[in-house]
Amino acid sequence: MDFDFYWLLLALPGAFLAGWLASRLDLRQLKREDRASPQAYFKGLNLLLNEQQDKAIDAFIEAVQHDPDTSDLHFALGNLFRRRGEYERAIRVHQHLLARADITRDERERAQHALAQDFMKAGLFDRAEDAFKALEGTAFTTDARLALLSLHERSRNWHPAIDVARQLEAAGTGSFSQRMAHHWCEVAQEADARGRADEAEQALARAREAAPQAARPLVIQGQRLLRQGDHAGALRAWDELMALQPQAFALIAMDYAQAAQASGEGPTALRKLEGLYAQAPSVEVLNAVNLLQPDERLRRQRLIEHLRHQPSLSAAQGLIRERLSSEVALDQSEIEGLQKALNTAAKPLQxxxxxxxxxxxxxxxxxxxxxxxxxxxxxxxxxxx
Ligand SMILES: [Zn+2]
Structure with a gap:
């Protein structure tokens, strides 16, 4: 018993030390055929353990100078620089590795990958893009493509982003259809901003093709038709949205009610909206219902009912707005509804x-x-x- 405990005492700090070391410095990168300078190398490790990173770097540099053929030491050093935010020095180390003629193909790819990460971290996105592109066809292909995808998205280069997403999906990395639908939607909105309606329409069609269940293409389609004065068309697009993505419908519920009002479709739309509200109640849909509901008593009833279940400030606002235009005093159930909404809203502030x-x-x-x-x-x- 005592013996076991003794070993546990020894093993615990050992495991801790190993974990800490691995997080500081990728140990795999340090396994090497020991040759000339284990001394300087262990000195560096020891300094790292004592949180003296500056001196550790000096020691590693010394080790590299003694033993310039060891690429693993270079990788360790480059990694250390990048982790400390010294990107220029990391870049120099990895470029130096790449320039060497004596390293293996694996090492060259690894250096290229490290260099791309350096550029990314340093915010040199153009150079990062080139460096990641150079990794096509290597063991780092998927990783490089994922990085390229987010790079293209960051710089809003939607067509290259779509190409990369397509490659990723074709290679079986996962489904990128939702993301591609967003890319096409962005293309459509940019085309509309430039006054290229035909381009926007095509892009939107591609978005729907990419992800037929996605909400955004339908939201945009309805908004475009509404801008063109095509109320019936907008209602059709949003009817589809209501069926496919009832939650997302809340985003355009008010526009939907207004379009219905403008095209004399009020009663039909009211029926559909009431059905949706029963299925997925939200303040937005409630407001849309009330916009089309001519009966004041029914409007108030709905608001009170909503406040009872979802005491939101928006619903309280709706009730106050409704009651400002009427001469009848608030009744008990309305006051209770308002109070519930106030209590809920005030709680986190108290x-x-x-x-x-x-x-x-x-x-x-x-x-x-x-x-x-x-x-x-x-x-x-x-x-x-
Ligand atoms: Zn505290």
Whole structure:
């Protein structure tokens, strides 16, 4: 028993040290055929363990100078530089590796990959793009394509983004159809902004093709038709949206009601909206229903009913708006609904918040349970500040 415990005592710090080391420095990159300079190399490791990164780097540089043929040491050094945010030095190390004639193909690809990551981290996106493109056909192909995809998205180059997404999907990396639909939607909106309606229409069709269930192409399609004054067309697009993505319909519910009103489709739309509200209640759909509901009593009833289940401020706002234009005083159920909404909205604001760590609580603490600080709570509730 004592013996086991003794080993446990030894093993625990050992495991901790190994984990820490692995996080600091990829150990795989350090396995090497030991040759000339294990001394400088172990000195570097030792310094790393003592959190003396500057001196560790000096030691590794010394080791590299003694033993310039060892590419693993270069990789370790380059990694260390990148992790410390010294991107220029990381880039120099990896470029130096790439320029060498004596490294294997695997090492060359690894250096190219490391260099691409350096450029990315350094914010040199043009050079990162070139470096990632050079990895096509290597063991890093998928990784490079994923990086390229986010690079293209970041710089809003939608067509190249679509190409890369297509390659990724064809290679079986996963489904990129939703993402491609977004790319095509972006293309459509940019075309519309340039006044190229035909281009926008084509792009939108491609978006629907890419992801027939996606909400955004239908949202945009309806908005475009509405801008062109085609109310019936907009309603058709959004009817489809209502069937495919009832949750997303809330985004255009009010526009839908207005389009229906403008085209004399009010009663039909009201029926559909009421059906949707019963299935997926939201304030947006409720407002749309009430826009088309001519009966004031029914409008109020709906608002009160909604407040009872979902005491949101928007619904309370709707009720107040409704009642401002009427002469009848608020009745008991309306007051209760408003109060419920106010209580819900006020609750998060009636807390105290530690100024040191942000810990929030209903009760006042002289010592914060989060950060253990004394007198770190301002004696006022959040709503009072
Ligand atoms: Zn605290």
């Amino acid at each position: 807390r105290y918040r530690c100024a040191a760590c942000g810990f929030e609580s209903q009760h006042y603490f002289w010592q914060c349970p989060g950060c253990q600080g004394w007198d770190t709570y301002p004696p006022r509730r959040l709503e009072d500040q």
